[in-house]
Amino acid sequence: xxxxxxxxxxxxxxxxxxxxxxxxxxxxxxxxxxxxxxxxxxxxxxxxxxxxxxxxxxxxxxxxxxxxxxxxxxxxxxxxxxxxxxxxxxxxxxxxxxxxxxxxxxxxxxxxxxxxxxxxxxxxxxxxxxxxxxxxxxxxxxxxxxxxxxxxxxxxxxxxxxxxxxxxxxxxxxxxxxxxxxxxxxxxxxxxxxxxxxxxxxxxxxxxxxxxxxxxxxxxxxxxxxxxxxxxxxxxxxxxxxxxxxxxxxxxxxxxxxxxxxxxxxxxxxxxxxxxxxxxxxxxxxxxxxxxxxxxxxxxxxxxxxxxxxxxxxxxxxxxxxxxxxxxxxxxxxxxxxxxxxxxxxxxxxxxxxxxxxxxxxxxxxxxxxxxxxxxxxxxxxxxxxxxxxxxxxxxxxxxxxxxxxxxxxxxxxxxxxxxxxxxxxxxxxxxxxxxxxxxxxxxxxxxxxxxxxxxxxxxxxxxxxx
Amino acid sequence: xxxxxxxxxxxxxxxxxxxxxxxxxxxxxxxxxxxxxxxxxxxxxxxxxxxxxxxxxxxxxxxxxxxxxxxxxxxxxxxxxxxxxxxxxxxxxxxxxxxxxxxxxxxxxxxxxxxxxxxxxxxxxxxxxxxxxxxxxxxxxxxxxxxxxxxxxxxxxxxxxxxxxxxxxxxxxxxxxxxxxxxxxxxxxxxxxxxxxxxxxxxxxxxxxxxxxxxxxxxxxxxxxxxxxxxxxxxxxxxxxxxxxxxxxxxxxxxxxxxxxxxxxxxxxxxxxxxxxxxxxxxxxxxxxxxxxxxxxxxxxxxxxxxxxxxxxxxxxxxxxxxxxxxxxxxxxxxxxxxxxxxxxxxxxxxxxxxxxxxxxxxxxxxxxxxxxxxxxxxxxxxxxxxxxxxxxxxxxxxxxxxxxxxxxxxxxxxxxxxxxxxxxxxxxxxxx
Numbered sequence: 001x002x003x004x005x006x007x008x009x010x011x012x013x014x015x016x017x018x019x020x021x022x023x024x025x026x027x028x029x030x031x032x033x034x035x036x037x038x039x040x041x042x043x044x045x046x047x048x049x050x051x052x053x054x055x056x057x058x059x060x061x062x063x064x065x066x067x068x069x070x071x072x073x074x075x076x077x078x079x080x081x082x083x084x085x086x087x088x089x090x091x092x093x094x095x096x097x098x099x100x101x102x103x104x105x106x107x108x109x110x111x112x113x114x115x116x117x118x119x120x121x122x123x124x125x126x127x128x129x130x131x132x133x134x135x136x137x138x139x140x141x142x143x144x145x146x147x148x149x150x151x152x153x154x155x156x157x158x159x160x161x162x163x164x165x166x167x168x169x170x171x172x173x174x175x176x177x178x179x180x181x182x183x184x185x186x187x188x189x190x191x192x193x194x195x196x197x198x199x200x201x202x203x204x205x206x207x208x209x210x211x212x213x214x215x216x217x218x219x220x221x222x223x224x225x226x227x228x229x230x231x232x233x234x235x236x237x238x239x240x241x242x243x244x245x246x247x248x249x250x251x252x253x254x255x256x257x258x259x260x261x262x263x264x265x266x267x268x269x270x271x272x273x274x275x276x277x278x279x280x281x282x283x284x285x286x287x288x289x290x291x292x293x294x295x296x297x298x299x300x301x302x303x304x305x306x307x308x309x310x311x312x313x314x315x316x317x318x319x320x321x322x323x324x325x326x327x328x329x330x331x332x333x334x335x336x337x338x339x340x341x342x343x344x345x346x347x348x349x350x351x352x353x354x355x356x357x358x359x360x361x362x363x364x365x366x367x368x369x370x371x372x373x374x375x376x377x378x379x380x381x382x383x384x385x386x387x388x389x390x391x392x393x394x395x396x397x398x399x400x401x402x403x404x405x406x407x408x409x410x411x412x413x414x415x416x417x418x419x420x421x422x423x424x425x426x427x428x429x430x431x432x433x434x435x436x437x438x439x440x441x442x443x444x445x446x447x448x449x450x451x452x453x454x455x456x457x458x459x460x461x462x463x464x465x466x467x
Numbered sequence: 468x469x470x471x472x473x474x475x476x477x478x479x480x481x482x483x484x485x486x487x488x489x490x491x492x493x494x495x496x497x498x499x500x501x502x503x504x505x506x507x508x509x510x511x512x513x514x515x516x517x518x519x520x521x522x523x524x525x526x527x528x529x530x531x532x533x534x535x536x537x538x539x540x541x542x543x544x545x546x547x548x549x550x551x552x553x554x555x556x557x558x559x560x561x562x563x564x565x566x567x568x569x570x571x572x573x574x575x576x577x578x579x580x581x582x583x584x585x586x587x588x589x590x591x592x593x594x595x596x597x598x599x600x601x602x603x604x605x606x607x608x609x610x611x612x613x614x615x616x617x618x619x620x621x622x623x624x625x626x627x628x629x630x631x632x633x634x635x636x637x638x639x640x641x642x643x644x645x646x647x648x649x650x651x652x653x654x655x656x657x658x659x660x661x662x663x664x665x666x667x668x669x670x671x672x673x674x675x676x677x678x679x680x681x682x683x684x685x686x687x688x689x690x691x692x693x694x695x696x697x698x699x700x701x702x703x704x705x706x707x708x709x710x711x712x713x714x715x716x717x718x719x720x721x722x723x724x725x726x727x728x729x730x731x732x733x734x735x736x737x738x739x740x741x742x743x744x745x746x747x748x749x750x751x752x753x754x755x756x757x758x759x760x761x762x763x764x765x766x767x768x769x770x771x772x773x774x775x776x777x778x779x780x781x782x783x784x785x786x787x788x789x790x791x792x793x794x795x796x797x798x799x800x801x802x803x804x805x806x807x808x809x810x811x812x813x814x815x816x817x818x819x820x821x822x823x824x825x826x827x828x829x830x831x832x833x834x835x836x837x838x839x840x841x842x843x844x845x846x847x848x849x850x851x852x853x854x855x856x857x858x859x860x861x862x863x864x865x866x867x868x869x870x871x872x873x874x875x876x877x878x879x880x881x882x883x884x885x886x887x888x889x890x891x892x893x894x895x896x897x898x899x900x
């Protein structure tokens with residue numbers, strides 16, 4: 001099938017780059033209480049945040065590594081740099097961004113994307129937000145979209161009221177780590193009744209060997225408001241392990257509607273250990289649309305706690321695991337109020353020895369009457385040597401719950417390949433098309449530009465899949 | 468009641484002295500010693516997803532040591548043989564007894580004491596299996612080397628009343644092409660109400676030769692104060708077939724593990740399991756299917772009805788290793804909750820290394836009784852209570868219908884109906900919606 005290979009252009013290098021940046025300030029590798037204090041001091045934070053960080057650090061130290069999920073034995077916390085700051089202040093205008101960093105972003109196509117339709121860009125270069133722009137009309141609506149550090153200082157009331165309420169510092173070992181050393185990330189506040197007409201977008205990148213990136217995102221969508229937030233990740237390739245430990249907290253107040261879309265394409269040496277969780281109050285809708293194609297190991301289970309009556313949760317989780325990758329992803333819906341609904345769709349593809357795991361939880365607590373929930377998780381295994389695992393956990397404690405769950409694992413059927421080949425496709429093209437169709441449940445939820453980019457990523461991942 | 472420690476199966480009698488007592492003349496002592504070490508070394512549950520303990524809060528079994536029992540199989544009288552059965556085997560605190568009818572004798576059925584050094588599969592991998600392997604005090608070996616035994620073999624297991632434990636091993640071996648059916652009745656007489664003071668543990672070890680076929684039905688309706696631990700391990704020869712039907716109705720606590728080792732090419736298992744929990748019952752059941760042979764079939768269905776404060780944990784792990792080409796595997800877990808305080812947990816897992824599979828799927832659902840079905844039945848003249856009863860009985864019927872002896876089917880139907888009526892009577896408010 002040598003001809004087939006030419007049909008797919010290898011675009012991998014587009015995402016694999018590294019610029020030599022002179023960091024203005026960075027901490028020494030390794031994590032101690034002094035590192036935590038240093039980070040807080042550098043950022044000139046209020047005392048309560050330092051206390052919070054120290055509390056989290058103590059918990060991180062005391063908490064054992066998780067015994068489940070992916071292989072974390074090679075992760076050496078002492079070799080990670082926990083904070084580095086590439087430029088002195090947050091930039092409001094593209095022109096002010098240092099040339100070196102700008103060049104990197106240009107390769108990612110940020111200005112292009114912005115010109116077209118994005119309403120705001122928060123670009124994270126390593127640990128600090130260096131560039132932020134929010135369109136003026138959004139500012140007029142009172143929408144806040146800025147770096148989390150800045151948000152803490154400029155909107156202390158909203159920030160302090162919600163920070164750490166969805167993902168407490170003691171939630172898990174990695175949430176504790178993030179809480180101790182977090183820096184960067186986005187802070188979004190949408191006031192009552194405001195509908196943000198276009199998606200807000202943040203690009204994240206990791207640069208620098210052994211750089212940990214610990215961004216912390218806090219999104220508060222007030223009553224009746226709506227927001228679509230998009231996060232896309234790329235990272236340069238490095239030979240040694242990088243660590244990405246993020247925490248994302250979303251609060252959807254009564255009647256709010258929030259969609260959070262992620263395309264994760266870290267380079268294949270990154271440990272991507274992310275805690276994403278949302279609180280959905282009465283009548284609110286929260287949607288996690290989550291795709292993971294990169295990283296060495298991803299452990300990410302976007303969760304939604306349905307706290308108010310008639311809240312709705314929607315989670316679409318897609319994973320592609322190739323050589324050397326373990327995508328341990330899934331979803332979590334916790335029904336704590338009556339008449340709440342949730343729908344979970346998980347799709348995974350594994351190939352070339354990759355491992356794809358679906359790990360999901362659905363809980364219906366006592367008192368949450370009239371719940372309807374459905375879970376569907378499907379997996380495609382493209383070759384021998386690859387592995388698919390499914391671990392759904394369904395815990396129902398109300399008698400009038402309606403729960404359904406389905407899962408299938410299989411390969412691409414010979415009939416489908418044969419049909420497409422009879423229509424003139426090569427075997428590789430046919431497989432690509434079938435895999436794209438399999439993942440369409442995710443792609444169709446994306447804005448068009450992203451859908452194209454995602455399909456290109458999948459084609460790239462699939463390149464030579466039939467060897 | 469004081470709350471007890473959960474995680475450690477606190478059995479004071481799981482000691483080297485005890486296993487020495489259970490091994491007269493030292494026979495089988497090495498095997499028991501290995502198993503006892505495993506019992507003390509293994510975690511109660513190694514799968515982090517599953518409940519990591521056996522909830523023995525309501526069972527005082529820590530001092531209920533097993534008593535050494537006679538090792539021979541005592542003859543039972545012909546009157547013990549149920550109508551339509553080929554043979555009957557009784558396992559109780561008195562030891563093992565058996566009566567073989569003319570058909571069983573003619574077919575060459577052999578019922579003998581279990582050789583004390585027969586090693587038990589899984590004894591060093593699973594803690595509850597290790598418990599039985601180390602401390603069993605009753606054992607029987609049932610062998611049919613060839614041919615077909617049309618009438619079923621009835622195995623009665625009678626739980627000890629109080630103060631002592633019965634740990635029984637039942638080894639069944641079917642030779643190439645042999646066909647048989649077994650009905651297991653697991654029961655006990657009602658003891659004084661209160662916490663359980665005896666433990667019943669059984670190990671069913673089934674080896675099927677090439678093209679052998681076995682239908683095994685098990686009805687467990689122990690008094691609701693007993694603790695019951697059960698392990699089953701099934702090894703399949705080429706094209707061997709097992710039809711397993713299990714009804715878990717009684718006991719305060721049931722912890723069960725079933726292993727299907729489908730190593731023979733073309734072998735298959737069909738399993739239907741129903742669980743009916745009420746009161747404070749806990750059912751914690753896991754089925755492991757290993758499809759290591761080619762073109763093996765696993766068709767597993769579990770149904771649970773939970774009323775009162777009952778809790779049900781129904782779990783399945785289906786593994787298709789690289790060697791399991793052409794596997795066809797389905798696991799279904801369906802629950803029905805009849806009260807607001809009942810709880811159903813379903814954890815169906817898949818571990819798949821072989822893409823060339825015909826089917827690898829699981830499905831589960833939990834729901835209330837469908838109001839549309841109640842409406843339909845009421846429109847036909849049934850009362851609300853009758854309608855509910857009919858629907859739940861229909862939900863459980865597949866297991867009842869699979870029983871080979873009419874008497875067993877009738878008895879199970881009666882047990883389920885009585886239990887259902889009691890559960891419905893206790894929950895009028897919850898069901899009035």
